[in-house]
Amino acid sequence: MKLKCSSKPAFPWFGMDIGGSLVKLVYFEPKDITAEEEQEEVENLKSIRRYLTSNTAYGKTGVRDVHLELRNLTICGRTGNLHFIRFPTAAMHRFIQMGRDKHFSSLHTTLCATGGGAYKFENDFRTMADLELLKLDELDCLIQGLLYIDSVGFNGHPECYYFENPSDTQNCIKRPCCLDNLFPMLLVNIGSGVSILAVYAKDDYKRVTGSSLGGGTFLGLCCLLTGCETFEEALEMASKGDSTNVDKLVKDIYGGDYQRFGLQGSAVASSFGHMMSKEKRESISKEDLARATLVTITNNIGSIARMCAVNEKIERVVFVGNFLRINTVSTKLLAYAMDFWSKGQLRALFLEHEGYFGAVGAFLELLKSSDDA
């Protein structure tokens, strides 16, 4: 993928995606700074670079995903590393304040932002930090970012992967893969909620549908049911739980398979169905509840995605979004669900930089926008 950039925008280069739960930030750290440049570089800019690159955690909640860092990337004639940083949207105001304290507005840069927060916080950026946002559509950014990262690869490895033997838990193996052509693809973005897009070409896509049962629902329900506070905690609990203590399976009702309709006994008949019983409610563990929540949400997304793929006649389903971060339970489940229900017709694909494509897309816009600047 070639980027069209005639003139270089001034540093720092940022792209930001302000979602419902998380803010995703990508930062380009130039590694080819000449001595001359270094001298001219204002102190502000230096301190920002140093702050971001020398730390992996910012404040209490900001995190740099070091393992995702893209090294030796050449963009618009500059070579450097692309950093991936995230923090909760709840900390947005603190972030804006930091921008003010570090006199961000004195740097001649455009702040490219996408996601709903670009709209919601636009005024706060302006009044609190004297910063103007360049607001970008989140779905445009998502697709552009995804295509770009896929094209540059992940430090020499493919960005994309899938699961081999998805129906066999013992032999289910993650396999990287290079796709010659991504189109058409069904792009399922699982953030707080879910958006499903049918992408036919770089600039040709439509939003097929969406669902309110997404990552926010998983975490929200887990917090209410188990008292946990973070996504990591919730996933940790889920990894230890057993959802069949919570869900009613076909065999719980029919004693085995429901043969009239070819339903396996192990299929979930009713999510949380066992919880209709008082005794079972009282004896259930938090881990089981967390697992059931995760399985319920994941299966539901899988089911909707599969139906959309069939309706849109698309065989390649790409799952992205931060719900999938450190969430192998869900990725494997989605891979299995796509394979099983479609009898091998559909393949679930995943991307290493799962939640960052919107921010990357915004970052790319910065480079493009400099044309007009």
Added chain:
Amino acid sequence: MALCGGADRGSHSMDKSITLPPDEIFRNLENAKRFAIDIGGSLTKLAYYSTVQHQVAKVRSFDHSAKETDGDPLYEISVQEEITARLHFIKFENAYIETCLDFIKDHLVNTETKVIKATGGGAHKFKDLIEKKLKLKVDKEDEMTCLIKGCNFVLKNIPHEAFVYAKHADSEFRFQNTHPDIFPYMLINIGSGVSIVKVEAEDKFERIGGSSIGGGTFWGLGALLTKTKRFDELLQLASKGQHTNVDMLVKDIYGGAYGSLGLTGDLIASSFGKSATTDKEFSKEDMAKSLLHMISNDIGQLACLYAKLHNLTRVYFGGFFIRGHPVTMHTITYSINFFTKGEVQALFLRHEGYLGAIGAFLKGAEEDNPNQYSWEENYAGSSGLMSVSPELNPVQRARSGTFPFDMLEMDRLERQLVNLPLLQDATSYIPDTVDLTEDALAREYWLYCFEEALDGVVKRAIASQKDQPEAVERAEKFRQKYRHKLQTLRHQPFAYGSLTVRSLLDTREHCLNEFNFPDPYSKIKQKENDMALKYYLKVVKSVEELSWEQRQFTLAKGLLAGNVFDWGAKAVSDVLESDPEFGFEQAKQQLQERPWLVDAYNQWIERLKGPPHKCALFFVDNSGIDIILGVFPFIRELLIRGTEVVLASNSGPALNDVTNSELQILTERIAAMDPVIHAALREDRLALVQNGSSSPCLDLSRLDKVLATVIRERGTDLVIIEGMGRAIHTNYYAMLSCESLKLAVIKNSWLAERLGGKIFSVVFKYEVPSKAQEQH
């Protein structure tokens, strides 16, 4: 999945002091056979087939070879016992299952029955109890198969079975017309999980999908979140909550709408999204509401995806999640509207709770071939929609000494009913002119009117059975029953589908039959027929002397004047009751002068100047003067013109409407006097065919199959519909594919005023379909 969660209702013990009202529940048990039972998570539905013995008035001709004297009646009326088939369905809470089984055991006489068909998630749990109590072998049937069978049955046999739910409309329930072809459709059963079934034909259906997020998820997850145990209570909580406190909306992320995608700010972006980021307590109500939205929207979305994939537009919802709960019907409707942008409507069924029991019953009754008959909902024996309030608390129940139950009774009709082949568009045909469910003013009036008329009906019923002393008591029971129905309809106009004048009349007939008043007007009809016959020749002669134009007008006027004689209309029955001499001539004077309220007479007369019609189908109305002095001279002229005539009359009695058996005798007598009629009968140019109905109104989508065949074979090109019941209350807007005359005298000042006229205003509606709409 069609599975019911049977949890939290663990105790099936009950207060032994509760007694069953034998007159009301499990009726006709003594003749019951073929039992079926559907046991769900909380409700049991029992079905059985029984025969009902009731009196019918039979009309038999005297032998007229002997010289008759003036005072002799024309025919003999005898009351005979007739046996008809009826299906009984009773729904009650699982807690009462043992009491009910005991009751059945004690009252069951028939011992031929060996097997009870069973379905539903709870069937295995109660298997031993049923086998022990009833000494019947429990034979399990597949739940989904039963559900589909039941669904096909109600869709085919019960008009206004399906409805659209509109929470904020004047009438929450919008009933759908029965489509002549019920297939294909999609049934979404929301039990503890969700099953999505595509039904293509009677025995052809397939589970095309499903979801594990269903009623069990709402119940289970809801119980965990709110510590509320019961499903009903959870729904109540939900109806009071604010989901926006728990859900993350588009505006919570964007600050407003996401304009470029057309997503409004109020749209839920992430269910329970706020509980992930906000560190605060959430109210039970808010969480329950959020959960309800989450599940309803999810099901709605899946339903739409499947409907689209399979190209299905008729989507019915059922299962315990839906069952009579306005809250869930509303959220599902909302969701379907949202996801299909109004292209698909969510449909619900009045008897949704009975589908499994009906299907299980039909499975067991296959050798009787119940699908070859047409069936009719008996309004007298059926409880109607929302009869048992789910919120009725146990204290109230205990105090009433009984327990809440709901009933459905279906009568087997003697003949198969089909559409009138001359309907322009059977799919859009609506028999009733005014839907009283939606027209509150008209509803008020008619309910009042029927209540006012009740005393007279009771009096008439008693008078019709003077020789039976216990008739007074029965008539009183009838009064109570019908009054209770009227009261129910006042509060729940939607109880039996769209409320119409027709349904009010039919309900009254059903209630009269229930208490063995099969034909309260039999003697009056007899007297009037006798009297009118005496004038027949005089009327015919006086008409013959007139010029052609004058004659046509006199015949039309005579037809209308005859129609003034109607015991069904209160204004007229008052006059008739006080002045039996009220004559035909006086009636003519009562008629409105031309121009009539609706006056297409000139077009009609122009048409008569043209070639004769091939065959006229005449839906007749009242007996006595109406049929003898109004209709016969009119059709006599048609016959002379060379038009064949089919007189379609009621199969069973209703008010003073002439029945087919009465009409047979009358025609015979007229033929004996009048060579024109005699020849027409002999040459089969005049045919008497029953219409398959026992209603004072007329539903052209449910006519005797034989009549439909006759109409087709004879190349009928003119339909005449006479009387308020058949041409005004029903069929006023019916579009036919051939010429039609709709004739009536408005014998009700309120209705006349509504139509812009006065009492005794005349409707003379002559319609010719435009060329494009003609079938021939």
